[in-house]
Amino acid sequence: MTRTRESFDVAVIGGGSAGLAAAVTAARSGARTLLIERHGYLGGMGTASLVHSFCGLYLLRDEPDAVLANPGFASEIAERMIAATGIGPVRMGRLDVLPQHPVEFVRIADELVAAETSLELRLHTEVSAVSRNGDAWEIGLCGRSGVRPVTAINLIDGSGDAVVAGMLGGGSSMAAAPKLQRPAYVFGIHSNSSMADDSRLHTAGLIVEGVRGGLLPADALGITFRASGRVGEIFASIDLAGGETVSDFDPLDPACLTALELRGRRIATGVIRWLSSRSESWRGAYISQWPGRAGIRESRRWIGEYILTGTDLLAGKRFDDEIALATWPMEFREDAKGPKLRYPEDGRPAGIPLRCLKPAGIDHLFVSGRCISTDHDAQASIRVMGTCFATGEAAGRAAVG
Amino acid sequence: MEVSKKTTSPTPTELIDWLNDEGVLELDWDFPEDGNLAEAGLDSMAVMQLVVAVEDRWGVELGPEDLTKANLATPITLAALIVARTS
Numbered sequence: 001m002t003r004t005r006e007s008f009d010v011a012v013i014g015g016g017s018a019g020l021a022a023a024v025t026a027a028r029s030g031a032r033t034l035l036i037e038r039h040g041y042l043g044g045m046g047t048a049s050l051v052h053s054f055c056g057l058y059l060l061r062d063e064p065d066a067v068l069a070n071p072g073f074a075s076e077i078a079e080r081m082i083a084a085t086g087i088g089p090v091r092m093g094r095l096d097v098l099p100q101h102p103v104e105f106v107r108i109a110d111e112l113v114a115a116e117t118s119l120e121l122r123l124h125t126e127v128s129a130v131s132r133n134g135d136a137w138e139i140g141l142c143g144r145s146g147v148r149p150v151t152a153i154n155l156i157d158g159s160g161d162a163v164v165a166g167m168l169g170g171g172s173s174m175a176a177a178p179k180l181q182r183p184a185y186v187f188g189i190h191s192n193s194s195m196a197d198d199s200r201l202h203t204a205g206l207i208v209e210g211v212r213g214g215l216l217p218a219d220a221l222g223i224t225f226r227a228s229g230r231v232g233e234i235f236a237s238i239d240l241a242g243g244e245t246v247s248d249f250d251p252l253d254p255a256c257l258t259a260l261e262l263r264g265r266r267i268a269t270g271v272i273r274w275l276s277s278r279s280e281s282w283r284g285a286y287i288s289q290w291p292g293r294a295g296i297r298e299s300r301r302w303i304g305e306y307i308l309t310g311t312d313l314l315a316g317k318r319f320d321d322e323i324a325l326a327t328w329p330m331e332f333r334e335d336a337k338g339p340k341l342r343y344p345e346d347g348r349p350a351g352i353p354l355r356c357l358k359p360a361g362i363d364h365l366f367v368s369g370r371c372i373s374t375d376h377d378a379q380a381s382i383r384v385m386g387t388c389f390a391t392g393e394a395a396g397r398a399a400v401g
Numbered sequence: 402m403e404v405s406k407k408t409t410s411p412t413p414t415e416l417i418d419w420l421n422d423e424g425v426l427e428l429d430w431d432f433p434e435d436g437n438l439a440e441a442g443l444d445s446m447a448v449m450q451l452v453v454a455v456e457d458r459w460g461v462e463l464g465p466e467d468l469t470k471a472n473l474a475t476p477i478t479l480a481a482l483i484v485a486r487t488s
Contacts, residue, residue: 093440093442198469200445201448201468202469203465204445204448204449204452204468205448205452205465205467205468207449208463221450221453222449223449224444224445224446225445337424337425338446340424340427
């Protein structure tokens, strides 16, 4: 018996912040759209990796009050998240960020998808192969039942890792390992410990004491804690050592990723054991949630019709074909000294041209999210979820255009 | 050659330069001695870096009890803390 091969107008690889935006946008125009996601839920970094802030949603400004930078999907998500958590944007130093809850993000994504009748969601699915055959892409969908081919006229790579470039055998670039941004490891804690300034500082002192005494690894020094907004729930974030110290660091390699997951859990376990034994306010604290995966900030990027650079961002460069604004400063996390922020001159946002979403020389292919065409420096700005919503929406629109 | 770490304790101005040089904070060249360090980015994460760097530079081990908002408020209070723990 031969089965008719499923065919779509648009296929989106990866259901993170960018892929979700791309797929929902394409489907809203009526295009028959397939969204392919490897986890059992959508949201990517914001859910599987527990990254609990939407950065890049707001303009950089000295005046109080956060102002949304990109209309459309990014603003819609912000509105839905605020309605879900009851928490609005928070000023952190010079920046406005929106605290988000991964559990709510999963539900919001489900509802957005369910509302689109022409959107087909395929969870628990990896892409095993991609090739262009005549006027359509042939895509191998890989699940536990085996590989099943589908076709789509237009393809959007929202994988974060430029997986389509890997399968087509070129057209991408990746920073040398020592420069790649360090991965984030975020986990959930149940604790009634206070998050007031003085107790945070006290906790920081305890961590240093633990490292000094050889009881905690040096990676623990960068740990930060933030109340989730739910009673007794705290998110902790650590930057894991990356290519600056780990030889052969390659965030595309499962062996490397395995080591990251194990290291993240070991550090987290050590920190919580240490704090709960050493401090009254942390007594009884326990780890309540592991991330599904460590948060990779940077890996392979597409080379597109234009390569957005750090120089463009510093100058607040604008483009005739821009599809979104990049408002987050370049946030470098290349070494153990903590984040280094580079702000644009006068705080002006830069445009992201549509050409950054079009891999050079390949028709009917678009890219969204953190693997769009930029250099290493610009990627340090555009990788954040607030911007990924906007590039995802633009890719979805371009694919049906 | 042994380099003594316990050189003279910092003045608030020296501390501002040193914080910049160490990359603990990025302070403007005219950051005031009584400027607000928390607002300049001295959060709990930067504090961990600070404590390690202070130990390297002045041989002073700041403990959890030293790390209060009051002690870390400004270059003046931070320099005073380091001076107090050096002597």
